[in-house]
Amino acid sequence: MFDFLFSGGFGSFIVENLQQFWSFTGIHNATSGHLIMIAVGLIFLYLGIAKKFEPMLLVPIGFGILIGNIPFSPGMQIGIYENGSVLNYLYFGVVQGVYPPLIFLGIGAMTDFSALLSNPKLMTIGAAAQFGIFGAYIAALALGFTAAEAGAIGIIGGADGPTAIFLASKLAPDLMGAIAVSAYSYMALVPVIQPPIMKLLTTEKERTIRMRPPRAVTQREKILFPIIGLLLTCFLVPSGLPLLGMLFFGNLLKESGVTKRLANTASNQLMDIVTILLGVTVGASTQATTFLTPKSIMIFGLGAASFIVATTAGVCFVKFLNLFLKEGNKINPLIGNAGVSAVPDAARISQEVGLHYDRSNYLLMHAMGPNVAGVIGSAVAAGLLLGFLG
Amino acid sequence: MKKILNIIALGVAMFVGVNTASAQGINNVKINEILVVNQNNYVDDYGNHESWIELMNTGYENVNIGGCYLGVVLKDGQEIKYFIPASDNRMKLSPQTYVVFFCEGTDTKGALHTNFTLDNAEKVIFYNANGKDVIDEMVITAEALTPDVSYGRYTNAEGDITIGVLSSTTPNASNENTITTPRHEVFRQRDKSGIVMTLTAMSVVFFALILIFLVLKAFTFLMNNDFSKKKKQAATAGAPAAAEKKASAENDEVVAAIATALDLYRQDLHDREDMVITIQNVGRRYSPWSSKIHGLTALPNKK
Numbered sequence: 065m066f067d068f069l070f071s072g073g074f075g076s077f078i079v080e081n082l083q084q085f086w087s088f089t090g091i092h093n094a095t096s097g098h099l100i101m102i103a104v105g106l107i108f109l110y111l112g113i114a115k116k117f118e119p120m121l122l123v124p125i126g127f128g129i130l131i132g133n134i135p136f137s138p139g140m141q142i143g144i145y146e147n148g149s150v151l152n153y154l155y156f157g158v159v160q161g162v163y164p165p166l167i168f169l170g171i172g173a174m175t176d177f178s179a180l181l182s183n184p185k186l187m188t189i190g191a192a193a194q195f196g197i198f199g200a201y202i203a204a205l206a207l208g209f210t211a212a213e214a215g216a217i218g219i220i221g222g223a224d225g226p227t228a229i230f231l232a233s234k235l236a237p238d239l240m241g242a243i244a245v246s247a248y249s250y251m252a253l254v255p256v257i258q259p260p261i262m263k264l265l266t267t268e269k270e271r272t273i274r275m276r277p278p279r280a281v282t283q284r285e286k287i288l289f290p291i292i293g294l295l296l297t298c299f300l301v302p303s304g305l306p307l308l309g310m311l312f313f314g315n316l317l318k319e320s321g322v323t324k325r326l327a328n329t330a331s332n333q334l335m336d337i338v339t340i341l342l343g344v345t346v347g348a349s350t351q352a353t354t355f356l357t358p359k360s361i362m363i364f365g366l367g368a369a370s371f372i373v374a375t376t377a378g379v380c381f382v383k384f385l386n387l388f389l390k391e392g393n394k395i396n397p398l399i400g401n402a403g404v405s406a407v408p409d410a411a412r413i414s415q416e417v418g419l420h421y422d423r424s425n426y427l428l429m430h431a432m433g434p435n436v437a438g439v440i441g442s443a444v445a446a447g448l449l450l451g452f453l454g
Numbered sequence: 455m456k457k458i459l460n461i462i463a464l465g466v467a468m469f470v471g472v473n474t475a476s477a478q479g480i481n482n483v484k485i486n487e488i489l490v491v492n493q494n495n496y497v498d499d500y501g502n503h504e505s506w507i508e509l510m511n512t513g514y515e516n517v518n519i520g521g522c523y524l525g526v527v528l529k530d531g532q533e534i535k536y537f538i539p540a541s542d543n544r545m546k547l548s549p550q551t552y553v554v555f556f557c558e559g560t561d562t563k564g565a566l567h568t569n570f571t572l573d574n575a576e577k578v579i580f581y582n583a584n585g586k587d588v589i590d591e592m593v594i595t596a597e598a599l600t601p602d603v604s605y606g607r608y609t610n611a612e613g614d615i616t617i618g619v620l621s622s623t624t625p626n627a628s629n630e631n632t633i634t635t636p637r638h639e640v641f642r643q644r645d646k647s648g649i650v651m652t653l654t655a656m657s658v659v660f661f662a663l664i665l666i667f668l669v670l671k672a673f674t675f676l677m678n679n680d681f682s683k684k685k686k687q688a689a690t691a692g693a694p695a696a697a698e699k700k701a702s703a704e705n706d707e708v709v710a711a712i713a714t715a716l717d718l719y720r721q722d723l724h725d726r727e728d729m730v731i732t733i734q735n736v737g738r739r740y741s742p743w744s745s746k747i748h749g750l751t752a753l754p755n756k757k
Contacts, residue, residue: 184667191656191663198652211642235638285674292669300662437663444662448655453638 093135097352105129105347111252118252118409121225124340125248128347144348155345158240161233163342164226165310170335171226171439172290172314173327175407179432181285182278185385186395186430190437192381193403194445196221196374200366201449207362212236215449217363220247221370222442223254223404227307229346231446234454241349242360246367248346251406257368258375258401258413265379266397270386271421273396275430286319297444303454304447311443371404378403378434395430402431405438480522482513485580485592486552487606489623490572495602496554496625500563504556505572508606508625509580511547520545522589523581524555526570534570535585536561552626592617613637 086092108126112119131151136142144151157163180186201218209217216236219228220243228247232240250257263271290312298305317327349355379400386394398418402410414431487508489495498504507524511517520540527533536555538545542565544553556563559571572578572594579591597619598605604623609630610616620629635643645651 181670184670187663187667188660191660194656194659195652198648198655202648202652205642205646205648210636210638211645211648212636212638214648215638282677284677285670288673289670292673293666296665296669297662300665301658440666441659441663444659445655448658449651452641452651452655 088137088140090135093137095135095352097356098133098135101129101133101350101352101355104350105133108249108347117255118248120339121248121343122252124343125245125347128344129245129350130347131344132348132351144345144351145354151345151348154341155349157338157341158229158345158349159233159237161230161306163338164230164233165306166334166338167226167342168307168443169310169314169330170338171407172311172316173318173331174335175311175315175318175436175439176432177289177315177436178281178286179278179429180434180436181281181289183276183430183433186399186433187437187440188385189378189381189395189400189403189434190405190439190441191403193374193378193400193405193434193438194222194441195377196223196370196372196404197442197445197449199373199377200370203369204362204366207366209359209362210236212453213239215453216240216243217366218370219243219442219446219449220250220363220367221374221404222438222445223247223251223371223374223406223410224439224442225251226342227405227442227446229342230307231449234450238354239359239363241346241351241355242357242363243367244346245350245355246364249364250367250371251409254371254404254406254409255413255416257371258410259417261372261375262379262398262401262413262417265376265383268421270383270397271418272425273394274422274425275396275399275427276393278429278433283319283321287316287321290315290319293440297440301444301447301451303451304443307443307446308440311439374404375401396425396427399427399431399434402433402435403438403441405435405442407435407439408432410438411435479511479513479515479517480519480582481589482511482515483517483519483522483547483580484510484512484590484607485578486510486512487604487620487624487629488572488578488592488594488598489602489604489625490575490594490598491601491603493601495604495623498556498558498563498567502556502558504558504567506554506556506625507568507572507578508552508554509547510552510607511549514549516546516548518546519553521583523583523585524568525579525581526557526572526575527577527579528574529576530574535581536568536570537585539565554625613640 105126105128108122108129111117112122112126132144138146141147141149142151143149144155146152197218198221199218200221201214204214204217205211212235216228216232216234216239219231222228225244225248229240229244232243236243294308294312297308301308314327314330317323317330379397381403382395382397382400386397389395396414396418399411399414402414404410411428411431415426415428418425418427485507489506492503492505495503496506498506509519509524518540519538520542522538523535524538525533525535544565547553553566555566555568557568557570557572559569560567561569575594577591577593580589581587582589592605594605597603600619602623604620605618606620606629607615607617608620641651
């Protein structure tokens with residue numbers, strides 16, 4: 065009855081077409097690696113949506129991981145690593161380090177440096193926490209990574225996603241996916257990683273130290289800060305210019321009071337657009353074929369170590385500073401963890417742990433000082449690593 | 455008048471800016487490579503083996519070297535300059551590109567052939583358009599006199615640009631043709647454990663942030679000092695004025711309170727009202743079954 069279908073090769077043509085279609089499907093091309101990465105993406109989405117751990121980052125990255133790990137037949141110009149694909153064009157901003165400075169512009173336009181300006185000695189805590197970067201650098205060298213790779217891995221300890229992406233794109237582009245995902249994962253896990261270390265390193269008495277309320281900061285100081293900050297840091301470390309330049313520029317837009325529209329755009333629309341593009345493309349860059357390697361696992365291990373070292377260094381440095389400070393001027397060591405630049409999560413942890421031991425001791429504003437200093441510190445450290453190893 | 459002066463000033467500033475930018479561009483042109491004794495090497499457009507000089511635009515903007523001078527200082531001190539024709543498009547160098555001049559001592563073979571040779575030359579100099587200011591120069595050492603061995607700029611193992619004998623001639627191309635150790639590996643070889651990097655970088659990070667701290671502290675001090683001076687002046691010379699100001703502020707508050715009270719009285723507003731205003735939800739459920747419009751017959755459309 066259906067013989068006419070198969071006469072003249074018509075039927076075999078259909079079968080051939082269906083076979084070809086089957087070879088294009090994700091089901092045919094799926095590997096265990098793809099499935100593992102899709103599971104990782106789903107965990108990210110779960111943490112972002114259900115647990116509300118950094119949802120602005122984990123949701124785009126998690127979904128990006130799903131996008132990047134849909135199996136396909138190569139050569140169709142759809143993959144993020146295939147020239148000419150849309151994702152590849154969007155990924156350009158990551159590869160060339162375009163997105164991170166734009167994110168920094170937004171961060172600058174959103175950050176209030178008053179806490180730092182009212183008590184500038186907190187700036188040193190932001191510097192101390194950068195030990196995490198170099199601790200991871202030393203460990204990565206010991207594990208056999210090249211110096212450039214070690215530098216890119218070390219920056220995870222700065223707890224600053226855009227900085228990590230920026231440096232990785234310059235020093236070790238092939239490790240960028242693993243570094244970015246590791247950095248953002250640990251930033252999201254700051255509430256889990258930091259409190260036990262903070263409690264372990266401090267005494268009951270130290271946790272209840274009350275700090276002087278911050279003084280009011282004048283508008284003039286706020287305007288001068290980004291200008292002075294830019295000139296001093298960039299004259300010292302010009303390689304940090306893309307990040308520091310945009311950070312301080314964004315802050316000047318905010319504080320000058322005459323460019324509210326620009327500050328609003330930088331901190332809202334532009335920031336949101338770049339966050340979406342950065343998150344999705346970084347997530348999509350974690351294709352199983354390039355991501356699931358022993359190196360990635362080592363990077364995750366080093367990332368965790370760098371966060372632990374950074375938190376430890378911050379808390380211990382405050383304790384060290386307290387040796388030289390008079391009674392009444394002492395700093396609560398619980399704000400030491402905020403030296404890593406996960407803004408404002410790390411500062412929020414200081415507040416929560418502080419409140420746990422003294423219901424009326426609010427540390428948030430004090431912790432914001434080292435927190436924003438950490439942003440500057442990690443950008444300076446990134447500039448140095450780029451200068452030495454780039 | 456002021457407007458005109460402003461426009462003139464702006465024009466002058468723009469002119470100076472353009473000229474400065476151009477000057478900066480020409481400063482990026484370097485003598486990149488020279489081959490003094492060319493026996494079996496690069497041939498010119500006439501098929502001859504001539505000595506040659508390669509210039510490179512090391513910058514990241516287009517530069518026109520037309521109008522500048524290329525010259526040599528001979529061993530007897532004599533100086534010969536070649537005017538680079540301004541109208542030749544080959545003199546417009548894109549970023550990171552090269553141009554090769556053949557030195558055969560004739561000026562009849564085109565813009566790329568100089569009127570001097572490198573025989574007995576001691577130094578090659580590239581001048582700017584006034585023919586006096588030296589932009590770059592390269593001394594011809596004895597090493598450069600080996601046949602078919604070129605001399606020029608290259609990056610050494612430490613990552614610094616240096617001048618010396620090149621491993622091979624590379625006219626119109628980068629001199630970095632040898633496989634060099636990446637900078638980060640050179641660094642690693644000297645700092646295997648990463649301790650030096652850690653100490654250096656942490657010192658710089660601390661220094662940068664402490665520097666900001668000190669400068670901010672100084673600014674705050676200056677501003678507060680200024681402020682306290684003003685306060686002192688106000689306290690000594692303007693005490694009655696301050697009292698008057700305080701009194702005036704108090705008066706203002708009284709006036710505001712009276713005005714508010716009058717306004718409230720006129721509007722008959724009270725802190726507590728003796729009635730309660732609520733919103734009653736009136737439900738008007740819509741259903742097409744009860745809609746009149748659906749019960750009407752539509753009129754035929756006459757067109």
